[in-house]
Amino acid sequence: MEPRYLWFRRVSIPVCICRLATRLWLFFLLYAGCCSPANAAVPYFNLVLENIRHPAFNIHSASIKLTGILSPVLEISVGELLAGNWRWHDLRLRCNQIRINRELIGCEMGTLELGKLSSSITFQLSLQHKQLVLEVHPFPKKNSGEKWQLMIDWQAEKWRSVLKIVNGEGKFLADLLPQEEDSLQIHQAKLNGSIYLNGSKTSISALSTQLSINKLSFSDSSGLRVGERINLLLDLDVRRKQDVWQWRGKITWPEGEVFWQPFYFSGEGHQLTAKGIIKGDHINLSQGELSLTGIGKADFSAIASIPDQALQQARLSAESLELSTLFGSIIRPLAEETALAETEAAGKVNIAWHYQDNANQSLIIDLQNVSLTDTRERFAVEGLDAYVPWNRNEALDGLIRFSNAQILRIPLGTTHIPIETNGMQLNIPRAEVPILDGRLLIENFIASLQTSGWQWQLNGRLFPISMEKLTEFLQIQPMFGTLSGTMPKMSYTNSTITMEGELVSGIFDGVAVARNLVLTKPLSLTPHLTADVAMYHIDLDLLTRAYSFGNIQGRVDVEVNDLELVNWEPVRFDAKLTSSAGDYKRRISQAAIKNIIALGGESAVTAIQKSFLSMFEQFRYTEIGWGCKLRGHICYMSGIESASRDDKGYVLVKGSGIPAITITGYNSEVDWPELLKRLERAIESGNPVIH
Structure with missing residues (x-):
């Protein structure tokens, strides 16, 4: 079976036209011989054809008029012409100086109109040499050197044709061919080259073309597919041997720019070469190579079904691809709603992929000395090597390791993470990640691909980390003590991380507990977090020791319910701080009292109490509370x-x-961002002014 999409497979349209012209010529000679000036002052011939049906084309409402003997005029009009899926309306050909004799039919001055498109046309049909030469010069003649020339030779059962294009305007070709409303619109292009067609009887046996396209520009109505100043070189050869079509092709893209949502590419010598066969209803791409300047080369092969346009089998392999260019051109545009959209990458990557039976069969990703840097300094990884193998029906082992990394400026040490892949599941039984002077233990990490997307779950433990070092790297005011805790089961599904149970950690010689944690779209530019947080028996001395706010000795409990963060900024919570129950030392410094007074307002204490502030460095208190x-x-x-x-x-x-001192606040409504700014200035200066 021959390829169905070659709608002209059984016959060549130029050959059909030549045969039709030959029969018209014979009919006109017969007509001219039977008619004489005595019988008709102005010889006139008019043939009306309602329908012409052919495997290659259909014609509706056609007419052929031929008038005059000494200076005959030929007029051909077609109401509708259908060829394959293409459709033309209102085609008109007029030749004012047509020559007709026993050896040839020639037109030296003609016009061709197709809708609003108009061009001059000349042709010569030699019956003796069985040759047709047709030239088209589009109107208006902005480009005097533009020429479209079609030549057809046929001898016995074989024929050949060539279309030569010299400085052809791509806009003329685009207007000539029917286009759908949502298709690309060609605005400009310059074409030079030749297209060859050979055949026998009513079939094509070979097609080849060498074509250069310069200054191509196009766009669609939405503006999401745009090309500017594109230069392309096309070399194609297709030959038929019995029931098999052998083909090879090469496309070179030396210059130009293309935006194809969401990708942007510039032509820098990119090249695509491919060869294969077409047999029956299948196209076999046996060998292909895509060379992208600045990225590297990829070899590929594929088999596709022509009728349903479905990929049946494919393989791709690429080695030492430059990740910086690959990441910027392909990966980052696909992740524009995630943190990867603001990430720079460097290093090399190897890729091997196999597709068959309507499913991915295997994929291997091999990263070599890769670095990833977030431009907003949220994370960074250096010296990353990763071997991640995957097979649909086989369990495989891989490894991820990096020399150093950081998250929110917190450094991570050298880490080795063994991984296991089994079908659509990835496992990490156990991994330890050094963090400052402590470490994070991750256990039972299981990720699987479901119909709704990736899902994963894990649990772990954080071993003690110095709060002093942690706050130093976070670039916030120093804190003392250690941070540690147990991580309960955490899971991820539908772009949401949820935590089962409680996340318990030790902080400021007390205990911090997080409950009901839900993090939505963690890798997006606007992550959303909700949780309930509580801290019990927090040592205020450790908490306030390093601040200019003043020293407070004692213990407090803190509850933050209905906490909601958008892009890590709080937009809602109900917070309450109260003194912890129990017997412990309760002291507050003069500096801390002054700052709390500023928080409460000018009249927070009585005049008598204010006088005591300069006489004592510390004061006792019974209870502290703030909401x-x-x-x-x-x-x-x-x-x-x-x-x-x-x-x-x-x-x-x-x-x-x-002396007993009681501090009262009167500001019931405070602008939160402004309060944070003033508190920050107060901590830096030691003298806040808060109204």
């Missing part, structure tokens, strides 16, 4: 209790002993 309900950018503040019966003000610190 904040954040809604958007507003913090609705509260304290231990109301300061008066009419609920004006709230108590922040309840004093004890002599």
Whole structure:
């Protein structure tokens, strides 16, 4: 079976046209011989054909008019011409100076109109030599050197044809061929080259072309597919041997720019070569090579079904691809809604892929000395080597290792992570990642690909990390103590991370617990986090020791419920800080009192209490309490209790002993971003001013 998409497979349209012209010539000679000037003052011939059906084309509403004997005029009009899936309307050919004799039919001055398209045309049909030469010069003649020349020779049962294009305008060809509304629109192009067709009887046996396309520009109606100043070189050869078509092709792209949503490419000498066969309903690409300047080369092969345009089998292999260019041109555009959209990459990558039976069969990704750097400094990896093999029906072992990395400026040490792949599942039984002076243990990591996307789960443990070192790398005020904890089962599905149970960690000689943690779209540019957080028996001395805010001794419990972060910025929470139950030393420094007074307002303490501030460095207290309900950018503040019966003000610190000092706040609504800025300035200067 021959390829169905070659709708002209059984006959050549130029040959059919030549045969039709020959029969018209014979008919006109017979007509001219039977008619004389005595019988007709102006000889006139008019042939109307309602339908002409042929395997190669169909013609509707056609007419042929031939008038005059000494200076005959030929007019041909076609209401509709169908060839394959292409359709033309209102085709008109007029030849004012047509020569007709026993050896040839020639037109030296003709016009061809197709809709709004118009061009001059000349042709010569030699019946003696069985040859047709046709030239088309489009109107208006902006390019005087433009020429489209078709030559057809046929001898006995064989024929050959060639279309030569000299400085051809691509816009003329685009207007000549029917286009759908959503198809690419050609705005400009310059074509030079030849297209050869050979055949026997009514079939094609060979096709070849050498064509250069220069200054090509195109776009679609949406603006998502655009090309500018593109130069292409096309070399194609197709030959038929019995029932098999052998073909080879080569496309070179030396210049130009293409934006094909979401990708952008520039022509820098990219080249595609391929060869194969077409047999029956299948096209076999036996050998192909794609060479991308700045990236590298990839070898590939494929088998596809022509009727349903389905890929049945494919293989691709590439070695030492330059990851920096590959990442910028292909990977990053596909991940524009994730953190990878702002990541720079360098290194080499090897890829091997196999597709068969409508499914991926195997994939191997081999990264060599790769570095990944987030431009917003959220993460970075250096010296990354990874061998990740995957087979649909086989369990395989791989390895990921890196020399160093950092997350939110926190350094990670040299790490080796063994991996196992089995079908659509990836396992990491156990891995340890050094973090500062501690380490993170990851266990039972299982990832699988489901119909809804990737899913994974894990659990682990964080061994003690120095808070002083951690805050140093986070570039925030120093804190003391250690951070450690147990990580319960965490899972990921539908772009959402959820935590089962409680995440417990040791912090500031107390305990921190996170519950109901849900993180949506963690790799996007706007991650969304909700959780409930509680801290129990936190040592205020450790917490406040390094701050200019002042020293407070004691223990507090903190609850933050309904915490909601968008892009890691809080937009909602209900927070409450209260003194922990129990017997412990409760002291507050003069500096801390001043800052709390500033937080509470000018009238936070009485005049008598203010006078004591300069006389004592420390004061006793019974209880400390503060609350904040954040809604958007507003913090609705509260304290231990109301300061008066009419609920004006709230108590922040309840004093004890002599002198007793009680601090009352009166600002019930505070702009949260502004409060953070002023607190930051207060910590730096040691003298906050908060209204």
